[in-house]
Amino acid sequence: MLRTxxxxxxxxxxxxxSAGKPIEKLPLPKIVFIPIAQHIGAxxxxxxxxxxxxxxxxxxxxxxxxxxxxxxxxxxxxxKKFAPAPDSGGYPKQCIVIEREGDEWEESILSKEENGDxxxxxxxxxxxxxxxxxxxxxxxxPTHVKLMPPxxxxxxxxxxxxxxxxxxxTADHRLMLEKGEEIIKGVHLLMKxxxxxxxxxxxxxxxxxxxxxLSELTSDDPEITIVPLKMKYPQxxxxxxxxxxxxxxxxxxxxxxxxxxxxxxxGTTYAVYEAVLKYKxxxxxxxxxxxxxxxxxxxxxxxxxxxIKDLIEAAGGSSLNGGKVICGGPMMGRAVNSTDIPVxxxxxxxxxxxxxxxxxxxxxxxxxxxxxxxxxxxxxxxxLLANVSSKKQWDIAxxxxxxxxxxxxxxxxxxxxxxxxxDHIRQGKKTVGGILRTRKMKKQ
Amino acid sequence: MNNxxxxxxxxxxxxxxxxxxxxxxxxxxLMPALVWSIFMFGFDAVRVILVSVVACVAVEYIIQRFIMKxxxxxxxxxxxxxxILLAFNVPSSLPCWIIIMGAIVAIGIGKMSxxxxxxxxxxxxxxxxxxxxxxxxAQMTTWPASLHSAVDATTTxxxxxxxxxxxxxxxxxxxxxxxxxxxxxxxYGNMSGSLGEISAVMLLLGFLYLLSKKIITWHIPVFILxxxxxxxGILCLANPSQFINPIFxxxxxxxxxxxxxxATDMVxxxxxxxxxLIYGIGIGVITVLIxxxxxxxxxxxxxxxxxxxxxxxxxxxxxxxxxxxxx
Numbered sequence: 001m002l003r004t005x006x007x008x009x010x011x012x013x014x015x016x017x018s019a020g021k022p023i024e025k026l027p028l029p030k031i032v033f034i035p036i037a038q039h040i041g042a043x044x045x046x047x048x049x050x051x052x053x054x055x056x057x058x059x060x061x062x063x064x065x066x067x068x069x070x071x072x073x074x075x076x077x078x079x080k081k082f083a084p085a086p087d088s089g090g091y092p093k094q095c096i097v098i099e100r101e102g103d104e105w106e107e108s109i110l111s112k113e114e115n116g117d118x119x120x121x122x123x124x125x126x127x128x129x130x131x132x133x134x135x136x137x138x139x140x141x142p143t144h145v146k147l148m149p150p151x152x153x154x155x156x157x158x159x160x161x162x163x164x165x166x167x168x169x170t171a172d173h174r175l176m177l178e179k180g181e182e183i184i185k186g187v188h189l190l191m192k193x194x195x196x197x198x199x200x201x202x203x204x205x206x207x208x209x210x211x212x213x214l215s216e217l218t219s220d221d222p223e224i225t226i227v228p229l230k231m232k233y234p235q236x237x238x239x240x241x242x243x244x245x246x247x248x249x250x251x252x253x254x255x256x257x258x259x260x261x262x263x264x265x266x267g268t269t270y271a272v273y274e275a276v277l278k279y280k281x282x283x284x285x286x287x288x289x290x291x292x293x294x295x296x297x298x299x300x301x302x303x304x305x306x307x308i309k310d311l312i313e314a315a316g317g318s319s320l321n322g323g324k325v326i327c328g329g330p331m332m333g334r335a336v337n338s339t340d341i342p343v344x345x346x347x348x349x350x351x352x353x354x355x356x357x358x359x360x361x362x363x364x365x366x367x368x369x370x371x372x373x374x375x376x377x378x379x380x381x382x383x384l385l386a387n388v389s390s391k392k393q394w395d396i397a398x399x400x401x402x403x404x405x406x407x408x409x410x411x412x413x414x415x416x417x418x419x420x421x422x423d424h425i426r427q428g429k430k431t432v433g434g435i436l437r438t439r440k441m442k443k444q
Numbered sequence: 445m446n447n448x449x450x451x452x453x454x455x456x457x458x459x460x461x462x463x464x465x466x467x468x469x470x471x472x473x474l475m476p477a478l479v480w481s482i483f484m485f486g487f488d489a490v491r492v493i494l495v496s497v498v499a500c501v502a503v504e505y506i507i508q509r510f511i512m513k514x515x516x517x518x519x520x521x522x523x524x525x526x527x528i529l530l531a532f533n534v535p536s537s538l539p540c541w542i543i544i545m546g547a548i549v550a551i552g553i554g555k556m557s558x559x560x561x562x563x564x565x566x567x568x569x570x571x572x573x574x575x576x577x578x579x580x581x582a583q584m585t586t587w588p589a590s591l592h593s594a595v596d597a598t599t600t601x602x603x604x605x606x607x608x609x610x611x612x613x614x615x616x617x618x619x620x621x622x623x624x625x626x627x628x629x630x631x632y633g634n635m636s637g638s639l640g641e642i643s644a645v646m647l648l649l650g651f652l653y654l655l656s657k658k659i660i661t662w663h664i665p666v667f668i669l670x671x672x673x674x675x676x677g678i679l680c681l682a683n684p685s686q687f688i689n690p691i692f693x694x695x696x697x698x699x700x701x702x703x704x705x706x707a708t709d710m711v712x713x714x715x716x717x718x719x720x721l722i723y724g725i726g727i728g729v730i731t732v733l734i735x736x737x738x739x740x741x742x743x744x745x746x747x748x749x750x751x752x753x754x755x756x757x758x759x760x761x762x763x764x765x766x767x768x769x770x771x
Contacts, residue, residue, distance in 0.1 A: 330456045335456060336451070338449075358450040361462070365561060381764065383715070
């Protein structure tokens with residue numbers, strides 16, 4: 001019996017069109033737009049000026065606070081200007097624009113890894129911080145902050161997220177197949193940083209080759225367990241993954257460290273290996289470019305700041321007439337209004353949706369079927385939360401735990417009446433979140 | 445290259461579930477029982493079903509188009525279901541004009557007056573049926589013999605009516621038993637009763653089909669039937685000469701039709717499993733009470749209506765299990 005999380009969940013079609021495609025290096029872009037805010041927390045502060053010459057891996061912006069991350073150049077060339085470029089939410093965000101010349105890397109980046117056996121926790125965390133590593137599953141939380149739990153909170157298990165439950169996305173799958181040894185080294189580094197002796201790598205059962213490969217690599221390793229999981233969305237969600245692997249439930253309103261677990265995406269783990277053992281900062285990542293009407297669904301190794309239109313072109317292009325371009329997966333990704341958007345540290349995929357699948361169905365009255373309640377992985381009542389949020393009854397929304405919603409979209413996906421449940425719930429979360437912050441400030 | 449892009453918030457994919465699909469799957473699930481009713485009652489069954497369905501759809505269309513001034517939604521299939529279920533709940537000899545009155549109450553009051561599909565608190569078909577039972581008790585409790593009945597008579601009593609009559613006139617269960625159809629007859633439907641309630645096998649077939657298509661879950665029917673079985677079982681053990689054994693209870697009357705197809709109506713039943721447990725137990729208890737201690741031989745319709753009435757209260761206060769909530 002394969003493990004999985006207990007409450008809710010859905011089974012969308014996998015559509016892993018690019019699963020068999022090895023990672024290709026995307027041809028280097030002529031110009032990159034590197035956002036200074038591609039992580040949770042304060043934006044980074046630029047430390048270069050227009051006209052400066054930079055090398056690949058050179059720091060161009062410094063962390064803007066405790067919860068923030070350094071940003072490094074992904075190309076070598078000349079800093080052209082600071083200019084806004086749209087982010088996946090549609091808002092213009094400040095970017096450092098660099099025109100590429102050649103491909104000259106910082107000398108400090110090693111081509112061959114150094115031995116990490118003697119490194120202590122502090123050194124590991126420092127190198128991760130220097131390298132600007134953030135959560136690459138999409139949340140973009142600064143990794144070094146996650147590795148330093150607040151006083152009183154102790155980690156006892158490291159969980160590696162190899163689940164990739166979103167349909168279409170295959171970047172993590174290919175990484176596990178092609179960089180398995182490096183990922184395992186990264187796992188050991190993270191375990192040392194957290195001072196834990198137990199790690200579990202959770203992989204969904206549709207990636208049997210990855211499960212087999214990583215199991216072989218860790219067959220003699222008593223500290224790492226590969227855990228195959230039953231396919232179910234949203235198993236890749238932190239809380240659901242912790243529940244699936246350990247049975248523990250993160251309490252409402254608390255952080256995962258409360259259960260003693262720390263979760264890290266496989267892409268992040270690979271970046272940790274490169275940062276600690278090769279001094280390589282985070283300036284490139286694997287992005288899945290896919291879609292039913294795309295000529296060549298692929299997995300590309302992309303430099304941060306590359307406009308996504310470069311990726312679409314390299315994948316054989318497609319007529320974009322009327323369809324959607326989605327940054328991320330089809331369940332939680334964002335439909336964008338321009339292909340000029342640059343790839344950021346959290347961009348896991350670019351999905352092209354044909355026009356025939358891009359329109360929502362006709363909305364009808366709620367038939368009280370209760371399917372949204374059945375599928376909600378957080379045990380909430382989406383029909384109720386959507387209802388009261390649309391009526392601006394914020395107190396009732398708060399009372400019914402709207403802040404627990406992880407915005408996975410299972411409710412909207414399932415609703416037979418095509419009700420835009422998540423749209424309303426997001427509005428409720430935004431408003432109630434603001435109310436809670438104001439209440440907290442007034443108390444202080 | 446035309447670069448117009450569509451934008452909407454996530455999620456960008458949708459399951460293939462739709463209201464229409466749910467309704468038409470339910471209609472398909474009712475077909476075995478429908479075919480059996482025509483086999484047992486012939487042309488009369490066809491007449492009753494047709495009149496009921498056409499009347500329900502017509503009432504919905506007229507109200508939506510001319511009174512509510514909205515786009516009629518009759519193609520979603522829900523009025524057809526109400527029509528079939530209403531027909532299933534009446535004898536095959538019911539005159540057309542009474543059926544039409546039932547349809548007007550079922551759709552007009554039971555559904556449209558509250559705002560249409562999704563907004564009604566009571567199961568429309570049951571509302572229509574109970575209205576007819578109270579307003580036209582004689583016509584609603586006269587059951588014609590089936591075309592294949594062994595007894596050579598124009599009308600027969602239902603098994604539950606035979607039991608009720610027998611007990612009331614001082615007989616004990618042992619005396620009444622020979623007059624009842626065998627358990628096998630009850631199972632596949634060789635008995636007297638309303639159009640849709642007679643064949644356990646046909647109803648179960650349809651129910652299993654609905655389960656396999658994940659249209660409904662097993663919880664409500666199991667909670668109801670288990671409650672009836674246990675409660676009736678306790679009564680029977682306590683006094684076997686006054687109370688029929690629980691297997692008979694499960695196979696007679698409208699219990700299976702009610703538990704499988706009417707109590708499971710999504711709009712009028714609770715939305716969490718915990719709520720459905722209370723709902724199911726309530727229906728089971730009230731059914732057994734009315735059947736054994738009330739004047740009516742049958743109590744399922746009233747039981748369902750009463751628990752429909754409690755559903756909003758149940759939904760408001762019985763909450764589903766939360767992730768990371770206080771236990």
